[in-house]
Amino acid sequence: MLKDITLGQYFPGDSAIHRMDPRMKLILTIVYIVGVFMVSNLPGYLLALAFLYLVVRISGIKFSYLVKGVKPLRFIILFTFVLNLFFVQGETPIFSLGFFTLTKEALNNAIFFALRLVFLVMGTSVLTLTTSPVQLTDGLERLMHPLQRFHFPAHELAMMMTIALRFIPTLLEETDKIQKAQMARGADFESGNLLARAKAMIPLLVPLFVSAFRRANDLAMAMEARCYRGGDHRTRLRELRYTRLDVFGALATAAFIAVVMLEGRLLG
Amino acid sequence: MSIVIEHLNYVYMTGGPYETKALSDVNLTIHDGEFIGLIGHTGSGKSTLVQHLNGLIMPTSGRVLVDGMDLADKGTDRRAVRQRVGLVFQYPENQLFEETVEKDIAFGPKNLGLDDAEIDRRVKDAMRRVALDYDRLHERSVFELSGGQMRRVAIAGVLAMEPQVLVLDEPCAGLDPRGREEILGLIKKLHEEAGTTIVMVSHSMDDVASLADRVIVMNHGEVVMDGTPRDVFACGEELRGMGLDVPQAVLLAGKLRERGFDIPEGIYRIEEIKTEIEKIAAKGGRHA
Amino acid sequence: MAKPEENRIIASSLSYAYPDAGKNAVDGVTMRVRNGEFLAILGHNGSGKSTLAKLFNALYVPTNGTVWVCGLDTRDDDLVFDIRQHAGMVFQNPDNQIVATVVEEDVAFGLENNGVEPKEIRVRIDEALAAVNMTKYAKKAPHMLSGGQKQRVAIAGVLAMKPDVIILDESTAMLDPSGRAEVMNTVHRLNKEEGISVVIITHYMGEAATADYVIVMDEGKIALSGTPREVFTKVDTVRALGLDVPPMTDLAHMLRADGLDVRADVLTVDEMVEEVCRLSSSI
Structure with a gap:
């Protein structure tokens, strides 16, 4: 069961994309996704795909990896597709069956929405595949830092993310162990109806929660002992600096957005 | 009832970049009534091996037969196997979950589908075996107990399955000397009085030396030694080469031999070396 | 009267009761940790030894009596962070005290909290990891390490803060023999070479036997103290206190x-x- 879960799907590497500042990568990912949402015709999507492909090539990650990332979400994508098919009001019917009339607009909308989701997932995958969880939390914390003036808990959120990332492998291992220990006492996690299965989870979940609370307690004390006192006056080991790579990245993305907008105006 | 292991291999994460061979051609027969001490440093494959004994892990290749039943066989009733071979994990108190001591111990027997009277009998019997007072403790919450008591409740939970073979993975880990003594005492009694076959994984050579009648040493996923404590502990150098300790009595016997004293081979218990020293003292200065 | 300049920690008539507890977990303890001393505090579970350790680090504040750490009174709220820098603490469970997802980031944690400049942090991390022989694991994820290695990372995290005393609160209890040896060798070396005072809380007699001085706790009080030789000679007393020799x-x-x-x-x-x-x- 352990090996079925791929954690923080970071793909270690030393490409230009890997070396970019996480803050810039975060911003550019958002910009890219906004760009994709502005697209509303096929050439635009081809352009978005080409841009993504280029980035992935530079990063040295296999494109199939990105496609794999979309797989778990295929049902959600299909769902939105169907939803759009049914509920978008259109004027150009293609065919009708009883109450249902499929229109060209609905079909277009459905396809585009599905494509947007696919690009959303693939775009963020590029970010998480090329940025380690540590850098990601670092980048997030620093991007959100100005919000702290409005009492937004940027540091606390980042700290929580770090701790969660740190403890996920530990708790997974623990889950595996408790599950086996209960199986050794004849517990059955696999058969029975939904209710029986839910009930069978109790011997697993209770010890897991007890353990998580104990760990939280221990960790809080250990953090205190190491002078932890929140985010104020805290320095960081790693300072983030924008480099020429980030400028390139920003320009490339800006170019992409410009072309998308121009193209939209020309063809749309 | 015996457990037979034939050409057992186990590979973690087959095919991936982290593929590791955890067990390599293990052949063992565990006989009825034995007390086996299973030793080896962390990562030597001990834990993987013991989880094969009741089908929690399935062999990559090779066979494990419990009482003649092949664990890999689809037709084999795993629960029946797990009833016969009880497994107490390291830090077993971490698996407690019920509201009361009694309910937690009853979890195993309930899973076996026994009736209430039988469950009740088994809970009482298991508590007696781990020296927990039924009347005083059965309604207490498991989370109110001391660390040592929690561990004994967890062991009782496995004993209530009434296994013929009891496998314990470092039952004394993290306990203070008094707690260790209590746990070792009850394991010893279980072996002597109930005739339960014991397989005890331990890092403490002194514990193994004082209890086991057979010692199995694992290294890099292989069984490298298998014999009486006398034979195994006679190979002090090899054991230390594998990063293992030897019992203090063995160490002392070795050093005395180096000084020219005539100490018989195969001594591994403190009482034995004491007898030898007394012999030396009685003989007087002959060796000086 | 014990002078602060010769002693890293001084406890005077120290008592501590947990909230809602009927009796004192630590009950009238007077003791000290000298400069450069290697001290072992022994006792069975529930004897008050871990509570005592947490009083040395201002994690708990005395109910009665006083603890001075390098001359600083732990009851003074303003001194808490100074005290924790002077007296570093390593805990029992290796999995529950590492905060970051990368070894070197974890070593940096205490320094970051204290607002040390990034350049200085870098230098101190490298020194600390070298001192515990973990340099080549600097970029590794903690969950890939063995128990002994994790504890050495924890020691490095404390060491980076340049403490005068390191307190190990049962830090070897959950380790296998080789992990225990790793940790004990490390702290012994730091004690000898860097002159850092060490307090180990343990119930392993073998570890206590390597200390300069041993204190045996029972019921929150000091039941026995002296050099390991003096203490262990009292075989029957030690046994009666729930310990081994x-x-x-x-x-x-x-x-x-x-x-x-x-x-x-x-x-x-x-x-x-x-x-x-x-x-x-x-x-």
């Missing part, structure tokens, strides 16, 4: 009970060998 001390005790003239304060195998040689030649 080293196997060789036990053997000496048994031999003496049988009327043989061996020293009662034998601790190691080598010392026992000498005793046997003496026995065989003296008669």
